[in-house]
Amino acid sequence: MPLDGLFTHALVHELNELIVGGRITKVHQPYPNEIVLVVRNNSTNYPLLLSAHPTYARAQISFIPYENPQVAPNFVMFLRRYLEGAKIQSIEQIDNDRIINFFVNTRDELGDIQSVRLTLEMMGRHSNLFLVRQQDQRILDLIKHVPADQNRVRSLMPGATYTLPPQQNLINPFTSLDKLAPLVLDNPSEDWAKVIQSTYQGFSKESAQSLALALKNATNTMQQAKDWLSGFENLSPTLGIKSDQSLSFSAFNWPNTYRSQQSYQSLGELLDAYYIGKAERERVNQQAGTLIRIIKNELKKNKNKKKKLNQTLADADNANQLKVMGDLLITYPHLVSKGMKKVAIENYYDNNQLLTIPLDEKLDGLKNAEKYFNRYRKLKNAVAYVDEQLVLTDKEIDYFETILSQLDVASPKDIDDIRQELIGEGYIRQNKRKKQKPKISKPDRFMSTDGALIEVGKNNLQNERLSLKQANRRDIWLHVQKIPGSHVIIHDDNPSDKTLMEAAQLAAYFSKARESANVPVDYLPAGKLRKPNGAKPGFVIFEGQQTLYVTPSADLPQQLKIK
Structure with a gap:
């Protein structure tokens, strides 16, 4: 179901049980339209995500890890002033709309208690998050x-x-069901969903269809509707897979047409499972938009360059013909006079067959011959240079295709690393105002079924540090064969076959071959890796590897990831 007013009701119910009475200990803004309040309640820290994202607006307890920007945005600095140390008094929904108020008691500059509220409006592209002073309803920010x-x-x-x-x-x-019974009786059953949606607040199309389905065979319409609505307080969070493979979520196991489904302990866990791919991908696209444009432009430029270099090589293959034309013109210069556009000469290299030679009408025979010899020498001399440039251009194309494949599996915390790498390689100008030395984010960490720690680099800077600086020489290093992908390290010099297979599946999943089957993955001790002088970040050479063949699984990273 979409996150409509009914699901918002369920969220408010869960949040009231978990965090009301808790104290806000930290305020973060990891992404442009999203705030995370760390609420301490009953000896537990609850990360409360308040998202005003135009597509994925929501309020939930979320345990998906995030990285804060090095420089805190102005809005979060303003919130910290009012909210850190404050106590959440209550959480309320406006009617059955997608608006939630978080009432907070804080202290002003004089130490007096002041009531403020955070108001989250989840209205698609109009979503917003307000800090409002209760006394006069003034928007503080x-x-x-x-x-x-x-x-x-x-x-x-x-x-x-x-x-x-x-x-x-x-x-x-939730406050008036009076009109439901006559509405149902006065309309044919196929219209019930439309009638419900146009009469009652907070119903999405999917919610209205589910209630209509629940009422279809009910003997007591009013009681059935009350029982159905009670599911938004007696929660049983459910994630369903439809027949078209799309995902849908609901606050309880309502009447549905799911092909399969899975239950969760809380709405927060449910939404994490639903949004972990969608929201993360959107965040990456937002943060990496400029990088993607730069990389695609560089790829286009290098592919065009390669095309021209190959054309030069093709022309060089025909260079001998230019020499033949020059030899014939210098042998028979008397056959050419200025003003001629072409001449036919017996080619003594080819059984005296007539060869038509294009001419520069401004030049005589000897000057035309010299022109052909100059073109011949230029093409011959260009071959060595072109061969060298082709090698460099192919490396550039491989490099940028590797970066693009890394962005496909990147999480938001990886974007700054990739940006810093491109700055270091000279593809992006350094912002002179930023004086802080950037820090490289940590690789993703996984625990194999047999208890071995596995780390996966998600970009070249992570890969290089993980493989060449942090890994023990006897740790096992893995990488897909001849395809851009992540460096994977098993922190064990003698891993079990199961651990080795799981690490190989991770290497295949975090690579350009993630949609393929039977992917070859090379592995060997990390001490055998070498980085050539002048090579780009993350590039290594090795020999003596062994190879496994695996099929990537999208479920395995979620199962093994260390939270």
Whole structure:
């Protein structure tokens, strides 16, 4: 189901049970439109994600790891001033809409208690997160500033008075079900979903269809509707796979047409499972948009260069013909006079067959011969240079294709590493204002079924540090054969066959061959790796490897990853 008003009701119910009364210990803004509040309650830390993402807006307890930017954004610095150390008093939903209020008691500069609230509006591209002072409803700040010329309905700037978005004048199903029975009786069953959605607030199409399905064979319509709605408080989070392989989630195991389904302990775990791929990919695309453009431009430039170099080689293959034409012209210069565009001469290299030679009409026979000899020498001399440039160009193409494949499996924390690598290689200009020395993010860590630690580098800087600096010489190194991919290290000099196979599957999954079957993966002790002088980051050479053949699995990384 989409994250509609009903699911928002379920989220508020779960959050009230988990974090109300807790204290906000930390405030982070790992991504442009998302805030994470670490709430300490009942001796447990709950990372509360408040997302105003235009596609994936939501509020949930999320344990998906994240990396904070080196320089904190202004909005999170403002929130820290008001929220760190504050206590969450209550969490409320506005009617059955996709708006959640988090009421917080904090202290102002004088030490007096001040009531503020965080208001999260989950409205697609209009999603926003506000910090509002309760006393006068003044917007202290908000995550997206919207100028008046872009929104004439209400002011969305700091200092304005907060007002709710325009209402739809629909009925809150949790406070009034009076009209449901006559609506069902007065309409044919195939129209029930449409009637429910157009009458009651917070129903997505999928939710309305599920309730209509629940009512279809009910003897007591009102009681069945109440039982169905109670599922949004008596939670049984369910992730379903539809017949078209798409995923859907629900707050409880409602009437559905799922092909298969899986239950979770909490809505937070459910949403983590649902969004881990989608939201992460979107975050990567947002942060890496400039990098992807640069890389694709470099790839295009190098592929065009390779095409021209190959054409030069093809022309060089015909260089001997230029020499023949020059020899014939210098032998029979009297057959050519200025103004001629071509001449036919008996070719003594080819049984005196007539050979038509194009001419520069401004030149005589000897000058035309000299012109052909110059072109011949130039092409011959170019071969060595072109061969050298082809090797360098192929390396550049392999390098940028490797970067693109790394971006395909990158998490948001990996983007800064890739950007820093491109700066170091001279493909992106260094921002002179940034004086902080960038730190390389840590590789992803996995635990094999047999208990061995496996680390996976997600970019070239991680790969190089992991394989050449951190790994023990006897640790086992793995990499897909002749395909761009991650460096994988098993921190064990004698891993079990099962661990070796799982590490090989990870190497195959985090590579350009992740959609393939029967992928060859080379492995050998890390001490046998060498980096040639002048090679790009992450490039190594080796010999004496062994090879496994595996099929990548999308489930294995999730099963083995260390949270």
